[in-house]
Amino acid sequence: MDAIARLMTRAVSAGVIEPRERPQHFARGLHELLQKRGMAVYFSSVGASHVDLAQAVRETPPDTAVIFIQYAPAWFGVLPLIVAVLRWRLAGRWVVLCRTRAPFDRPKQRLAYEVLRRLVGVELVGTESLEEALGSWPPERLPPAHRLAAGWRAERGPAPLAEILDLLRCPRCRAALAMEGPELVCSEGHRHPVVDGIPVLLPERVDLELDRHAAEHPAGDAYDAASHPGWHELGFHKRDLVARLLRRAPVPRASIDVGCGDWGLHHGIAGSIGRDLAVAGDISLDLVRHARGASTAPGRIHYLVFSAEALPFREGVFDLTYCSEVLEHLSRPEEALAEMRRTSDAGRAILTIPNEAVTGKLEKDHVQTFGYEAFQALVRRYLAVRRTLGVYLFVEQDIDALPRTLWGRLRMALYLRAGRFFPARSVNVIVDGRFRS
Ligand SMILES: [Zn+2]
Numbered sequence: 001m002d003a004i005a006r007l008m009t010r011a012v013s014a015g016v017i018e019p020r021e022r023p024q025h026f027a028r029g030l031h032e033l034l035q036k037r038g039m040a041v042y043f044s045s046v047g048a049s050h051v052d053l054a055q056a057v058r059e060t061p062p063d064t065a066v067i068f069i070q071y072a073p074a075w076f077g078v079l080p081l082i083v084a085v086l087r088w089r090l091a092g093r094w095v096v097l098c099r100t101r102a103p104f105d106r107p108k109q110r111l112a113y114e115v116l117r118r119l120v121g122v123e124l125v126g127t128e129s130l131e132e133a134l135g136s137w138p139p140e141r142l143p144p145a146h147r148l149a150a151g152w153r154a155e156r157g158p159a160p161l162a163e164i165l166d167l168l169r170c171p172r173c174r175a176a177l178a179m180e181g182p183e184l185v186c187s188e189g190h191r192h193p194v195v196d197g198i199p200v201l202l203p204e205r206v207d208l209e210l211d212r213h214a215a216e217h218p219a220g221d222a223y224d225a226a227s228h229p230g231w232h233e234l235g236f237h238k239r240d241l242v243a244r245l246l247r248r249a250p251v252p253r254a255s256i257d258v259g260c261g262d263w264g265l266h267h268g269i270a271g272s273i274g275r276d277l278a279v280a281g282d283i284s285l286d287l288v289r290h291a292r293g294a295s296t297a298p299g300r301i302h303y304l305v306f307s308a309e310a311l312p313f314r315e316g317v318f319d320l321t322y323c324s325e326v327l328e329h330l331s332r333p334e335e336a337l338a339e340m341r342r343t344s345d346a347g348r349a350i351l352t353i354p355n356e357a358v359t360g361k362l363e364k365d366h367v368q369t370f371g372y373e374a375f376q377a378l379v380r381r382y383l384a385v386r387r388t389l390g391v392y393l394f395v396e397q398d399i400d401a402l403p404r405t406l407w408g409r410l411r412m413a414l415y416l417r418a419g420r421f422f423p424a425r426s427v428n429v430i431v432d433g434r435f436r437s
Helices: 003-008 026-036 050-059 078-090 107-119 130-135 161-167 210-216 229-247 285-294 333-343 372-379 399-404 406-419
Strands: 013-019 040-046 066-071 094-099 122-125 177-180 183-186 191-195 198-201 254-258 277-282 302-306 318-324 344-354 383-393 426-435
Touching: 003 130, 013 026, 026 040, 026 066, 026 094, 026 130, 040 050, 050 078, 066 078, 078 094, 078 107, 094 107, 122 130, 161 177, 161 277, 161 302, 198 285, 229 318, 229 344, 229 383, 229 399, 229 406, 229 426, 254 333, 277 285, 285 302, 318 333, 333 344, 333 372, 372 383, 372 426, 383 406, 399 406, 406 426
Parallel strands: 013 040, 013 066, 066 094, 094 122, 198 302, 254 277, 254 318, 277 302, 318 344
Antiparallel strands: 177 183, 183 191, 191 198, 344 426, 383 426
16 A cells, blocks of 8 residues: 555645745645545645744644645755744644755754654655655554544545536526536526536526626635735634634534635635535636635535525535625525525534624625624524634724734734634624524
């Protein structure tokens, strides 16, 4: 059995870290190989400084069980790398260090590398050739089984449409669908295109104005790290909070991410989590294409274009429904909740909204302006709510100004954590519950 097959018996999610500007093809080759074998893989090109590496640790998706680091002696400062490895290890990750046979320039480097080597789970030498490096993997050195990933089916190819055809329903008439050439057709004759492997299952004939959608929803706009450092931080905090909620329960059998958006911040945890089935979709083909491109696990997730108000699935499919920052965009959010309940197997639901009663309107295309009470009243008609958490206690308005100073960062850390206990006064509200059957 080869190294990857052995690894996948213990963990099926991995991160691959490559030194930026010093790519040696190893990390990219490894990334491709792991993905091809069905692992969920997070890939990152990382700068050499403490700040860059700290950011890489921060951005690691919460379900990542194993981190591969392509070590380049003249690039990564060993000390920042040691700190990063320690932080990954404290977060329960297992680290694989990959390096070339090239000698070290300075004795100090050699010594520091020796420290690093002792911190990692396994060291692979011979990175000029991928086969050589993987061949050097000692069979007994394997990570402990990861809690989130352990329940996933180990081997998975790309997600073919045929796998979910039985579950799909026409969004116009709810009849079953069949493949007919490049289209999905129902018994009433409603035709739905499949574009780029992505079924477009919308209730009306919606004009796919891709350019307009792309202009209206640029990738990663709201949580962009450079221009919105505060919102970026808030997004990570929310992601990690949801990941913690998910870890408390067994790995779900079938999950759906309703309104996956265009990139991977939340996606990595909710979209890719279903053990047997993971589905993610949004209203625009362009958003879904972006999401698939940014995904850690494109082969594990079925991507579709759908409307939250007419989900193209039969009754009782999912046991985890995740819907983050979507309901405020809908003119009929109660229809979306009814659809989520219909397609759920009386399963768990994690719903989040921006609390615009506290912040004021955040985006012009928010049709609903939810406050905490209104949102609770709405969701309690469909869900037995188990817990409600907040993110970021809204004390200071200029969230993006905070990470720019040390004192601001400390305050932000406090507000982020305090929000949890004061959801009614927080920027985001997370509801965790179960659909009433
Ligand atoms: Zn139909």
